[in-house]
Amino acid sequence: MKRVKEIPFFKHIREIREYQFGTFYFFQGLVIGELNEGITFGWEMGKKAIAAAKEIFGDDLPIAYISNRINDYYVVPTDWGKFFKNRHQLNFYCVVGETKGSFASLVMERMFFKNSIKQFTDLEKAIDWSLLRIKQHQIKTTKSKNLSFKD
Numbered sequence: 326m327k328r329v330k331e332i333p334f335f336k337h338i339r340e341i342r343e344y345q346f347g348t349f350y351f352f353q354g355l356v357i358g359e360l361n362e363g364i365t366f367g368w369e370m371g372k373k374a375i376a377a378a379k380e381i382f383g384d385d386l387p388i389a390y391i392s393n394r395i396n397d398y399y400v401v402p403t404d405w406g407k408f409f410k411n412r413h414q415l416n417f418y419c420v421v422g423e424t425k426g427s428f429a430s431l432v433m434e435r436m437f438f439k440n441s442i443k444q445f446t447d448l449e450k451a452i453d454w455s456l457l458r459i460k461q462h463q464i465k466t467t468k469s470k471n472l473s474f475k476d
Contacts, residue, residue: 326395326423327448329357334452342377346370351381354459355389355452362396368404387416387462389455393448394422417458419443419451 329335329350340351347360347370356378360366382388423446445451 328395332449340381344373349374354386355455357391357393359393359395360398365399367401368407387459389417389459390415391419391451416462417455419445419455421445421448421451
């Protein structure tokens with residue numbers, strides 16, 4: 326599997342945030358997370374990533390998140406509800422991974438995330454899908470705003 330830094334799209338990077346538990350790459354409307362091998366990811370860690378996204382993007386921009394699962398790690402199952410409840414501005418969510426653990430986590434995540442979660446085995450395809458969804462969302466939002474101004 327490819328890391329974010331290994332693909333041509335990396336040249337569009339806006340900001341990188343590194344934490345003890347992993348690295349988050351911020352592009353225009355897109356966040357890609359790569360968590361570290363063997364960590365146990367919980368709500369306190371998730372709050373840091375959410376705060377960074379709000380700081381970088383503000384509250385109004387649609388956000389796509391790609392979980393690039395290049396490493397095996399654990400998630401505190403009871404924290405899934407808190408995590409998804411507080412990511413209200415997350416519009417699109419992809420998982421890139423090939424491990425059994427990645428599939429098991431995806432099943433759990435689908436129980437909590439109200440929108441669909443798209444699964445990929447190729448990071449660049451996940452990025453293409455996410456960018457297309459962001460663009461479609463922006464067009465739809467612009468049309469809605471234009472219609473409301475005509476009333």
